[in-house]
Amino acid sequence: MSAAPGVALIAARWRRTHRRAWAAVVASLALASLLLGTFALVVGATALGHARVERYAAADAVVAADQTTRYRAKPWGSDPETAEAALTERIGVPWRTVGLLTQVAGVRAAVPDSTFPVTGGDGERALTGGSWDAARLAPYELRSGRGPRAAGEVVVSQGQGASPGDRMRVRSGGVARTYTVVGVAEGTDAVHFAAGEARRLSGHPDTADAIGLVAEPGLGAGELHSRVRDALDRAETRDARAEVRAADDSSSLRVFTGDGRGAAEQLAAAPARSALLEMCGAVSGTVVLIAVLVTVSLVGQALRQRAGELALLRAVGASPRQLRAAVGREVLRISVWPALLGAATSVPACFGLLGLLRSGGALPAGFQPATPGWLFTGVLVTAGLTVGIARLTAFLGCGPIARARPAEALGATAVEPTRERPARRIAGLVLLGLGVSAAGTATLGSGSVAAAAASTAALTMVVGCAVLGPWIARGATRVVAVPLRRFGGPAGRLAAAECAAGARRLGAAITPVVLVTAFVLVQLSAGATMRRAGDEQAVAALRAELAVTATGDGLPSGALDRVRRTPGVAAVNDVLRSTVVLADREAGSPRLERLPALGVTPNSLRRTLDPGVVEGSLSQLGAGTVSVGQDRARSMGLYPGDRVRIRFGDGTERSLRVVAVHERALALGDFLFSRGTLAPHTSRPQSTEALIAVTRGSDPAAVRAHIGEHLGPSLDHTGAVTLRQNPDPIRLVVDDERPAEILGGVAVAAIGAFTVIAVLSTLTLIGIGRRPALRLLRLVGAGRAQLRGMLRAEAALIAATGLLVGAGVAAVPLLAFSFATARVLPYLPLLQGVLIVGVVAVTALVGTLAPARGALR
DSSP states (O other): OOOHHHHHHHHHHHHHHTHHHHHHHHHHHHHHHHHHHHHHHHHHHHHHOEEOOOTTTTOSEEEEEOOEEEEEEOOTTSOOEEEEEEOOSOOOEETTHHHHHHTSTTEEEEEEEOOEEEEETTTTEEEEEEETGGGGGTTOOEEEEOOOOSTTEEEEETTSSOOTTOEEEEEETTEEEEEEEEEEESSSSEEEEOHHHHHHHTSOTTEESEEEEEEOTTOOHHHHHHHHHHHHHTOOSHHHHHHSOOGGGTOSEEEEOGGGGGGGTOTTHHHHHHHHHHHHHHHHHHHHHHHHHHHHHHHHHHHHTTHHHHHHHHHTTOOHHHHHHHHHHHHHHHHHHHHHHHHHHHHHHHHHHHHHHHHTTSSOTTEEOOOOGGGGGHHHHHHHHHHHHHHHHHHHHTHHHHHSOHHHHHHHTSSOOSSOOHHHHHHHHHHHHHHHHHHHHHHHOOTHHHHHHHHHHHHHHHHHHHHTHHHHHHHHHHHHHHHHHHHSHHHHHHHHHHHHHOHHHHHHHHHHHHHHHHHHHHHHHHHHHHHHHHHHHHHHHBOOSEEEEEOTTOSOTTHHHHHHTSTTEEEEEEEEEEEEEEEEEETTEEEEEEEEEEEEOHHHHHHHBOOOEEEEOGGGOSTTEEEEEHHHHHHHTOOTTOEEEEEETTSOEEEEEEEEEESOHHHHOSEEEEHHHHGGGOSOOSOOEEEEEEOTTOOHHHHHHHHHHHHGGGOOTTSSEEEEESOOOOOOOOTTHHHHHHHHHHHHHHHHHHHHHHHHHHHHHHHHHHHHHHHHHHHTTOOHHHHHHHHHHHHHHHHHHHHHHHHHHHHHHHHHHHHHHTSSOOOOOHHHHHHHHHHHHHHHHHHHHGGGHHHHO
16 A cells, blocks of 8 residues: 555644644755855856857957967866966957958958057047058947048047047047047947057057958858958968968958957956856855855754654664655755746746956956846746755755664653764864865965865865764863853853753754854955955055056157156156966866056056065066066066066066065065066056156155156146046956955855854754753743753853854954965954854844743743
């Protein structure tokens, strides 16, 4: 006879009888499903995202340089692998390629396009210059007038206040010239020149940024791509073979169609996408692990409260299969609706998180996350994962009772075991050891490697503390038992006895407190430590009293030479910012890391910036040399005189000689170059930022006034050029710092709220299970005040133990991380520390007292 009807009846009765206990679990299951679904959707939207197509919307295809650098290596015991990283500096397309593409069958027009910064219009605004011929690729239609035909004519975007016939002064490359406005077109903040003039002003007349292709009517994008690709592959001249090769063979040119066209114009999109994917992946992994840990703890605690019922059913003849089936069916019915509710809520939460990333600057304007309709079916997978975790926990939770013999089942659950299995203790100690080992690994690395190792150490140690929960609770009870009995009166003695008798219950309550404390401390303190150390290094490095900055096309031609000749000026450091890519191996696998880099004027460095040289000398900084940050040099085993291979922002790989090692790398970057070394590998080498040191005894304000006189009309505090006294310190920012800051804040808020709810749920479950014991204490004469005092003492013990253990768990990876990256002690703002302690204390108190109100009455 089938046992299914009996199992269904038992599951239904259990669900109605224990609805209050399950209510504490429902909120956590819904929030777990919400977090899993939100981060899964954000990861999917980012992975499917693409650069927004704007200037090339009317082009059927775009030919542009391959903005990707690759590094191939053979991991241990595996086939060779290739790592890729997007480049941030524009690589040009040889101008001769235009003639090659015009000969492709089906190509009606091949239009070269180059954009460059210019300054002009009302208020000397920063504008974008380009060819009027390339405007058809957008397309930008004329609103009035005509297109430029001569070098002295321009078309401007609407909204600039200019009309056909007006005269407009435009500065490009530091040289100003007056043009005649002959037309007004669509678009914003653009100036369109005649083709020849635009080619001259671009600064690279032999190359174009990209070439837009317009196909003959009826020719599909796929066929056009195939023909253009074949034409590039068949280029027969030696120069063409060196510069135009097939994309599959690490070519310098690629053909883009569809949404891929945006990659040719939005260079910031690919680095932002990779940085956000990496960060979302790391946060999602943390969310999954914490959701699993909390769900397992809550469902397991809910089943432990009913161990007596399960044992009774086993004693009267219920088979192990029937027990597991009944519990599994009950948990399934309890968890499905919360999981679906969390999954549905994750859809608007995903759009909210993407909007937060956009408004916070973590996503560039040119990157468009993709959210096709089928992507949102993935929330059903995360909901199923939540339900599966709950059911698996239920299956494992009733295992000990299901495996017990019927005659021994009731005896096994009559009292809480005083001794745990040795395997559990060994497993917990092993996890703690692995966490300490991972923290040690963090001290040997730098940057993202150290951060990843520290995060792994924290999570591993938290899991180890969860496994060792009963031992931690017993140890805490032994510590506080004596003062509670001696100074706590009747309430203290009751609390000491209750804690000693319920170590497993106490351990289950302490675990989520440890989890929330350790996770929040690691997330908040790691970011705060890095920001504080970087800011302190930036302040300590700055020596200059003045700074001049420029937008648009940069500083006017000869401006810095005039500044250097100004009385009272001791040194002028023309600063250039860019990025470099470092190839390395991680566990044998190839890895490319993009890092910020700084180019400086070597002979002016000593008076304007102090990188904090610890080895070597910056006097030799020049062509073919580099200064390396101290931690980076240590991790790579570099010393002055060694050589290091670096890929510049345009993909050029060079071997440079290390002449110095500097310690203020968090502010000035891991690699410090002379400006002459870095400038050829940047797409915009114009001078836009310069630090100025005054001679000893000179008044910076007076020198500033003299510089203003020398710069003349180009100096405008509201326009293109700004001269400041007491300049802001130079602080380079890595690509993933802003996404990490925003996602870290979201993770702290979301997972912090999740684990706070988990603490409340766990304590509520424990309180519901303790109601008979509290009523019995009332019957034998315990007063309400005594029981409240006992519960307050238990709440204090839970909060204090969780905070101390969580802080200890967080301290190990934080010390390793802060030492490896900044050689400072971990830092946490006082207000954040007080907030953590306050939230944990209030949560523990409310979760302990609220479920006991009925029993106390």
